[in-house]
Amino acid sequence: MIIGNGVAGIEAALAVREREPEWPITLVSEESDHFFSRTALMWVFSGQMSHQDIEPLERDAYARLGFKRVRARATGVDVEAKRLLLAGGHAPIAYDRLLIACGSRPRPGPWPGSDHRGVGHFVTLQDLSWYEREVHGEAGRAGDPPRAAAHLSASGDDSPYRFREVASARRGSVARQPAVIGGGLIGIEAIEVAVAARLRPHFFIREEWFWPIALDPREATWISGRMAEHGVQVHLQHDVQSIEADSDGNVCAIQTDQGTYETDCVVIAIGVMPNTQWLADSSLAIDSRGGIVVDEGLQTSAPDVFAAGDCASVRWFDGTARPEQLWYTARDQGRVAGRRLLGDASKYDRGIWYNSAKLMDVEYTTVGLVNWNVEREQNWFFEETGRVRSTTRIVVQDDRVVGFNLLGRRWDHSVLVGWLEERRRLDWVLRHLHEAAFDTEFVPALRIPKPGPRLDGPAPNPMIPGPTKVPF
């Protein structure tokens, strides 16, 4: 029995099915009939892909693989009787082994007015449906997924998969001035799709620069400039105070400490949190961040119950236990959980951090300890201009490279991870940097003039107190 039809749940189910063709597998999902790539919602919004295009499995896969699906909201786990409780009058379902892979929900806005009509998020399929309708009108460009509303009879009022009321439908006109609150990855995705819809959205960022947990001010200034070139109104160091609605209940303005801005659609993108409120009465151990407490083998505090993906608090290299809200880690955890469901011993081992993203049209690769306030940290930074624009930042501790932050070019992170494991020196890395290049053909190679830039001090990151010890 698996709760969640996302990448962690599906990977686990496939791992079980690969070895046990006969075991009954049930997938409980409120959000969707089909496994889809959540990271791809922005392309469905813009019309670059259809709903089916973002589904990694063919639609007959569930029937072919013998996965039973239940489209309902789980309301609790009875760990004594080994039963899963469901909303909407569904009878509880008994399980032998249970994997909870129920993912994240968007973090709600803490400001007055965060629930006005026309205010939403950009995390779930239902968020996508809402945002599409605000910006494009009644139907989204890719239409709706099959059985879009099948879960509504077995849902709850606090569910992240409820449909939001659409302000543009009430108003009779689509959004012309959307606003996005929160300078992170989901925020910039919500911005990019608004730009693709030929709008000039407001972007409210509380911090001094965009995405401070990953970028330093030089990198962020480039990205902000890039956004401004495409018509985005970037407002740094703006603390939102409240969200205002007109007499009809539709959102009409955002009040910040720097002034009031008119808007007709607001996306709150201030992060996600584990979607675990439904477990409050289930005697499973939940930590203060809402993550399900798991051991190294992803087992929860209850026997035969495992957790994987965004909802699980896994051990980080610095010793803390926190959810890790990434596609790759959910996939890897799902694979480990699959082995645990099969009864194997298996441990989740994160390895060296890496990630990639695309910030507007600037591609981004990061590896290792970037913006972690590493002990005795120094940074080597080179900005390339000309035919290709890029930035290369290498984080160094005592002449050994511990991290890379790379914008504007493509890099093979697996080569860079290897160099960190081998504890390479900065001058060695600079001499070999071309070996990690992954640019498409005909892109001129990165050339670093001699003498190159000098090392400067640690990268500022207001979120991490540091100093952080290097674990590898």
Place this chain on the structure above:
Amino acid sequence: MDQQGQNGLLSTYREGWRNRSWVGIAFSVLLILFYFVLYWEHKVEEYFGATPLTAASEAVGLRNRWYLYGFLYSVAIVGGAIYYLRRHGNSRYNRFRISVNVVIQIALGFSLPFIMPLFGGKEFYFSYFWPLKYDYLYPQTLADLPLYLALYTIVGSLIAAPILAVLYGKRWYCSWICGCGGLANTFGDPWRHLTSKSTKSWRFEQISIHVVLFIAIATTFLIGLDWLIGKDHPTFHRIVAGNDWRDWSVKSFYGFAVGAVLAGVVGTGLYPLLGPRVWCRNFCPMAAILGWVQKVGRYRIRVKPDMCISCGNCSTYCEMGIDVRSYAQSNESFTRASCVGCGMCAHMCPRGVLKLENSWQVADDKDRQNLSVVNF
């Protein structure tokens, strides 16, 4: 034009005319009608007493309707190239490739064949080779060509094309030189996402393309045999080559079924419904040969391990119907025979996971994760 990045900003493909709306269907019908008139104008004349395309070509000062077709073909490629580069021209690979397509079509696909006869030469297409240009290895064709052109054709078709495909993959031809590929990647680009990704369509392609290849080789062989012994065996000659160009024969059947119906009517007429590579993927005998060669050559699509987010941009925009995502999410660098190396999977990938490369070095990244969704 914005030149930053290898991927670029979002673009939409959801307009109705690009997604089989009635506009797309009507456009497809118009294209098919155009090809009917082009190939069988004598029938149109028989029934309606009009020769619209010949009349049109005379009106614009071209010698016959085939030059008009070449002219319209060039216009479609230039127009499509502008449309394509406005959306995807931020990638240098796309810019170079499409520019070469345009230059080849204007110079070798239209101007030279038009100019050469003015100076007493033969009309000759330097950018086409056997078996795509199926009559270029017929002995009679070779005998009629000047020696240097006959040599060009033989060496080009039998030696140069496969060698280049070993070194660079079939893309050197299918995506850079070939007129069919040029049209598909410019004029046909708006419909590239319509190519079916289903396993069924893959099976169909594997059978159909080899059937056509067999027929192409057999036809060439029979016509070569006819050149040698046809004079002494009139019945054989009648069946293989026919006495008059209107006769049904092996030669005219191939020209009709493959040259006109599959390459023209179906291959281009169905762009708005089935995507722009119907001909190249399912029927082109040259693509079949180069595909085999590609499998043993240097070319591959390299996959960066463990970075795929399974978003599906690569598969959606593969005009050959390859499910690129299934390889990307299982960390498998791969060479598929059908891949024409247009580079759009690497271009559309928002995480830079894919890279086209020519290398003898064996990709060693397959064993990093052996458990993945594509194992099923």
